[in-house]
Amino acid sequence: MTDEDLNRRWRAPNPTLHPTIYHAKSLLEYLVGVVGARVRVFCDLHGHSRQKNVFMYGCSRSLSWWPPDKDQPDHPDFMLLPRLAQNCMATFSLSDCHFLIERARETTARVAVWRQFEIPMSYTMEASTCGCDQGPYKNQHLSTKQLLESGEGLCVALSYLTSTPDIDNTNTPSCNMQLNRSAKVCGGGGGVGVGVKKKVLSEHSLGDFSSDVAFWSTDLQDDHDLDSDDDLDLDLYGPV
Numbered sequence: 001m002t003d004e005d006l007n008r009r010w011r012a013p014n015p016t017l018h019p020t021i022y023h024a025k026s027l028l029e030y031l032v033g034v035v036g037a038r039v040r041v042f043c044d045l046h047g048h049s050r051q052k053n054v055f056m057y058g059c060s061r062s063l064s065w066w067p068p069d070k071d072q073p074d075h076p077d078f079m080l081l082p083r084l085a086q087n088c089m090a091t092f093s094l095s096d097c098h099f100l101i102e103r104a105r106e107t108t109a110r111v112a113v114w115r116q117f118e119i120p121m122s123y124t125m126e127a128s129t130c131g132c133d134q135g136p137y138k139n140q141h142l143s144t145k146q147l148l149e150s151g152e153g154l155c156v157a158l159s160y161l162t163s164t165p166d167i168d169n170t171n172t173p174s175c176n177m178q179l180n181r182s183a184k185v186c187g188g189g190g191g192v193g194v195g196v197k198k199k200v201l202s203e204h205s206l207g208d209f210s211s212d213v214a215f216w217s218t219d220l221q222d223d224h225d226l227d228s229d230d231d232l233d234l235d236l237y238g239p240v
Helices: 019-035 067-071 080-088 109-117 144-162 173-186
Strands: 037-039 041-048 054-057 121-128 192-194
Touching: 019 037, 019 109, 041 109, 041 144, 054 080, 080 121, 080 144, 109 121, 121 144
Parallel strands: 041 121
Antiparallel strands: 037 192, 054 121
């Protein structure tokens, strides 16, 4: 036992202290760097003890704390899975999703994987322990039944990604067709693809950025007041 928040050890996990994270990242590096697989989706599953509904945190360059991120446009797919999930999951709330990249979250799974492996659809999915305030389960707690339904809906949403190529723009007819098709199939309510080899960004190839990263223990004060099961992206930044 190291008494650490494991979701703050994804940037440089220790193989002895953080073996599950270390080997998960090793698998990603093998798939991307050796096999040449194009990993389209990474999703870290969490429970949230404050905010309601099921929702996601993603990564948008335009909402990053680090200025050089904004020099490049967002990947057009960065919001695609949440939009599909909105159609496939009765518990899901797109308006509760946020895409900020904050300095304090650089060592979390979603940001570390997005940055080091260039996976555009890198998310934290949060399932509330407080129930829903919208949809058919409004004012109800989420039981095992609703959580299983949510998992099935997520798998349906992912199925649209595994059967189609990258979408060039989330406003194109092809993307809207996928969203419309998912809405019809789902009632309106990590995929892996093989493609071009990509360069793997290791901790040692981050250049000047590595010196700017603030680790969790020194970047936030009064972190003992926050819930340990949350992703700690607790601030509400307004609707997407």
